[in-house]
Amino acid sequence: MLQALGLQAGYGPSQVLFDVNLSIAEGQVATLLGRNGMGKTTTVRAIMGLNPARGGTLTFRGEDIAALPPERVAQRGIGLVPEGRMVFPTLTVRENLVATAADRFRRASPWTLPRIFALFPRLGERQNQLARTLSGGEQQMLAIGRALMTNPWLLILDEATEGLAPVIRAEIWATLAALKDEGLAILVIDKNLSALKRLADRHHVLEKGRTVWAGNSLELERDAETVRGWMGV
Numbered sequence: 001m002l003q004a005l006g007l008q009a010g011y012g013p014s015q016v017l018f019d020v021n022l023s024i025a026e027g028q029v030a031t032l033l034g035r036n037g038m039g040k041t042t043t044v045r046a047i048m049g050l051n052p053a054r055g056g057t058l059t060f061r062g063e064d065i066a067a068l069p070p071e072r073v074a075q076r077g078i079g080l081v082p083e084g085r086m087v088f089p090t091l092t093v094r095e096n097l098v099a100t101a102a103d104r105f106r107r108a109s110p111w112t113l114p115r116i117f118a119l120f121p122r123l124g125e126r127q128n129q130l131a132r133t134l135s136g137g138e139q140q141m142l143a144i145g146r147a148l149m150t151n152p153w154l155l156i157l158d159e160a161t162e163g164l165a166p167v168i169r170a171e172i173w174a175t176l177a178a179l180k181d182e183g184l185a186i187l188v189i190d191k192n193l194s195a196l197k198r199l200a201d202r203h204h205v206l207e208k209g210r211t212v213w214a215g216n217s218l219e220l221e222r223d224a225e226t227v228r229g230w231m232g233v
């Protein structure tokens with residue numbers, strides 16, 4: 001579904017990604033692992049067209065997306081839950097969700113407000129509240145709901161559980177498992193290896209802008225010590 005080969009990207013004169021290789025099959029959950037500053041967010045930005053690829057290849061559902069601007073990438077069906085959530089603070093929960101709503105692919109059962117509120121009942125209870133008055137966990141749920149309202153084929157979450165209470169984290173992990181069961185492909189950036197091992201099919205470790213390890217959860221178990229070393233945990 002998504003494949004990056006030898007991906008390169010950076011900011012102005014500084015190159016950050018040198019050789020990122022990443023693949024996510026349909027309906028799979030994949031992870032991007034690595035210490036802070038190793039290029040995970042930059043990889044996401046390259047996929048989304050925010051920091052366009054400068055080398056290598058990037059394909060999504062069989063199409064070359066390397067040169068597409070961000071709005072086109074989103075239209076192709078990649079939904080981003082960015083680092084720091086970035087919900088619209090002065091819009092209500094409902095307005096945040098409606099703002100991005102689109103069903104470009106005429107899905108069999110598209111995401112709607114009632115479906116989002118069934119997934120996150122708390123958002124339903126607070127639908128007329130301004131987003132900035134929500135707790136961190138609720139804002140994260142809203143960010144996920146907003147990405148789902150674009151009816152993506154692939155959902156990307158950058159540090160979605162960071163700074164959240166354990167009980168809220170558990171809720172987010174359970175939600176991602178439910179979305180996977182529905183067939184949604186997901187790319188997760190997170191540091192919680194034990195949750196990721198259960199949820200994800202494939203893992204990629206980044207070190208200084210290069211994919212230095214990739215494998216499934218069994219292989220991750222086998223190479224746990226090495227991977228933990230790369231992650232600094």
Ligand SMILES: Nc1ncnc2c1ncn2[C@@H]1O[C@H](COP(=O)(O)OP(=O)(O)OP(=O)(O)O)[C@@H](O)[C@H]1O
Pocket residue numbers: 011014016034035036037038039040041042043
């Ligand atoms: N806007 C920017 N301008 C210049 N350099 C940047 C910018 N954003 C990030 N970088 C640099 O790019 C490198 C990779 O950062 P990136 O955010 O992709 O890492 P990360 O693996 O996602 O880590 P983190 O968990 O800290 O977000 C770092 O050296 C960082 O300093």
